[in-house]
Amino acid sequence: MADTQTETNGSHTTPPHGNSSQWGQSRPVTIDATGTLSTPDGDVKPNVGASITDIEAIGADSEPLAAWQERNNIDTSQQVRLVKLAHMRYQHPDLPTMTKFLKDFGMHIVKHDNKDSSAGEDGVERIWFRGYGPDQYVYYAQSGAEKKFLGGTYEVESMAELEKASKIEGASPVQELSDAPGGGHMVTLRDPEGFVINVMYGQEPAPLGDLPQKVILNDETDKPRVRKFNRFTPGPAAVHKLGHYGLCVLDFDKQVEWYTRHFNFAPTDFLYVPLPNADGKGTDGKQKKDVAVFAHIDRGDDPVDHHTFFMSTNPTAHVHHCSFEVHDYDTQQLGHQWLGKQGYTSVWGIGRHILGSQIFDYWWDTTGNMIEHYADGDLVNKDTPVGYGMAGDESLAVWGPEVPTWFLQ
Structure with a gap:
């Protein structure tokens, strides 16, 4: 008889062995033992993993990025040239509680203004949180009566690019970030559905924090770790940088057109649904509608994250989540355990995504926003084809818990 004792990992309870819906049903095989993209039938094979080229992984249902841009009349010379995603901006009704959460999530305060909310010109409390990467801060939080998404903030190449952004319809004038760590200037825009996007330039880089030591791993044939024992301490998963964020939108095609026309966002992967045949009887799969996109910042030959921004079709328009990079899998597991022990609510994880390959771990923050730790993500460049799936x-996901019903809502 199977052992029915359970053990708790800090956020949920799972059987020590045996079948469990927590760990998901079997999912489609993405590679077979030879590295060929296929779903094998016949004999059951052991699971296998491999690092394969982007062209192999994406497969035949793809097209060159340049071809997609030409087909969609994208004039790259007119785009505002983004360099990277720098920080998120949110408003929280209970900033002290949110501050504790972000510390438990692995950030630390670099500046705190108007701690006494009666102080300052507007009485708004502001906190800038950083990781250990080169950004002065990765998360800006302010107090306010209601929960608000204040946008992701991207660094642009030059002041000229910032001024170009300020000329987009509905954009703010160039504003000086006089109170923010590292200074700089910022322009705030709104997309066709009213979501805020910020671009900035001129922030002084921050000194790097201490980088975590790399844990040496032994496998069955390569064993470099001799007389060195792996040991860990409990605590939050230290955040390195902001990696990406995503939106649920009403008019997907219009949103994709706006972002890729105005900025050097480039699609890495589209997800689609098949449309019904003209007679309404089933579908032959020839007619499709794109419903989600994972987009990277096009920096030419330079390697960049698989996606910095994503959008998906939804009955309601809202921010989906933002995601922060951590060092490695052990860091992520220890951070998951820490958040669970503090009583926070896990959304989904830990598992590994297919698109982007990241190991993911999603949580609810104390305001009700979704936030993610990730590690080990893919890198792409202009030669990576645009994929369709x-x-x-x-x-x-290729492994991990079953997808919660509310994850894509």
Whole structure:
């Protein structure tokens, strides 16, 4: 008889062995033992993993980025040239509680203004949080009566690019970030559905924090770790940088057109749903509708994260989540355990995504926003083809817990 004793990992309870819906049903195989993209039938093979080229992984349902840009009349010379995603901006009704959460999530305060909310010109309390990477801060939080998404903030190449952004319809004038760590200037825009996007230039880089030591791993044939024992301490998973964020939108095509026309966002992967045949009887799969996009910042030959921004079609328009990079899998597991022990609510994780390959771990913050730790993500450049794949729960992860019903809502 199977052992029915359970053990707690800090956020949920799972059987020590045996079948469990927590760990998911079997998902489609993405590579077979030879590295060929296929779903093998016949004999059951052991699971296998490999690092394969982007062209192999994406497969035949793809096209060159330049071809996609030409087909969609994208004039790259007119785009505002982004360099990287720098920080997120949110408003929180209970900033002290949110501050504790962000510390438990692995950030630390670099500046705190108007701690006494009666002080200052507007009485707004502001806190800038940083990681150990080169950014002065990765998260800006302010107090306010209601929960608000104040946008992701991107660094641009030059002041000229910032001024170009200020000329986009509806953009703010160039504003000086006189109170923010590192200074700089910022322009705030709104997309067609009213979501805020910020661009900035001129922030002084921060000195790097202490980088975590790399843990040496032994496998069955390569064993470099001799007389060195791996040891860990509990605590939050230290955040390195902001990696990406995403939106749920109403008019997907219009949103994609706006972002890729105005900024050097480039699609890495689209997800689609098949449309019904003209007679309404089933579908032959020839007619498709794109419903989600994972987009990277096009920096030419330079390697960049698989996605810095994503959007998906939804009945309501809202921010989905923002995501921060941590050092490695052990860091992530220890951080998951720490958050669980503090009583926070896990959304989904830990698992590994297919698109982007990241190891993911999603949580609810104390305001009700979704936030993620990730590690080990893919890198792409201009030669990575634009991929197309079927939308569905099975496209989201190769291993991990079942996708919660509310994750894509």
